[in-house]
Amino acid sequence: MRPASAEVTVALADDQTLFRDGVREMLAADPYLRVVGEAAHGEAAIALCVERQPDVLLLDVEMPGPGAAVVLRQLRRLCPRTRAVVLTMHDDADIVHEVLECGAVAYLVKTIHRAELVAAVIAAAGESATVRLSVSRRTLERLVKQRRTTPEGALTERELEVLRLTAQALSNAQIASRLRITEATVKRHLTNIYGKLQAVSRVDAVRKAAAAYLIEGNQGRSTK
Structure with a gap:
């Protein structure tokens, strides 16, 4: 639902300049939206929000x-x-779960149309408690399954895969090559594993996981 008259201010955080330019132009075409600043890395995103206090931050997960979890x-x-x-190229249930737990109100993949992006930004600026997702059916089904079966603080299926490797x-x-994910995603999973x-x-981490029977003990002995 669109605001009656109030302008929605938006900050962009993505390390790809060309992508930010495109998003800024798309948002500028809507009379309700105004981009108030851009950031190319996590620290700059936090500083920008502290300085400008935007209504909405559009945040990539890999900068x-x-x-993203720390920024959120x-x-x-x-x-x-x-x-x-969150506006990302990753259609991944583990990342969805992580960023929603850290406070994101929407998760959008970069294949969405301009109208969907504008609608999500305007909705995020409102008072609604609704979480907006734009992901594949496969990811949504996996996310629902995770939330039904995974206790708070337990390792996700992907985190266990990373830990075994x-x-x-x-x-x-x-590990990134084996799982067909980026190295930054591997680092993020390891950070989550350490915390849990x-x-x-x-x-x-390997020793504690082996001791808790999360992975086989012989795997734990393979890392010196």
Whole structure:
């Protein structure tokens, strides 16, 4: 639902300049929306929101600096009135789950149409508690299954996959190649794994996971 007259201010956070230019032009075509600033990395996104206090932050999940989860948590603490809309190329249930838990109010893949993007931004600026998702049916079904079966704080299926490969002494680049995800996504999963297992390193995470029977013990011994 569109606001009666109020302008919606928007900040853009994406490390691809050409993409930001395109999004800015799309939003500028709507009389209700005004882009008030842009950021190319996580720290800049947080600083921009603190300075400009936009109604909505459009946030990519993979930029230099702190990951999207850190940015979202900082945003919730420092700029509670700014609503975060994640706009990403990744149609991934684990990422959806992560960013929604950290406070995002919408998750959109970059294949959406301009009208969907504008509608999501305007809706995010309102007071509605509705979460807007634009993902594939496969991702939605997996997300629903995760929320029904995964206890709070438990490792997701993807995190377990990453942990098993970590236990085989594979590097982040090798894990990314094996799972067909980016290296930045592997790092984000490892950060989540450390937090959930209260681990301080890859070796510590593997040992704790093996001790808790989350992965096979012989895998845990393969990482020195």
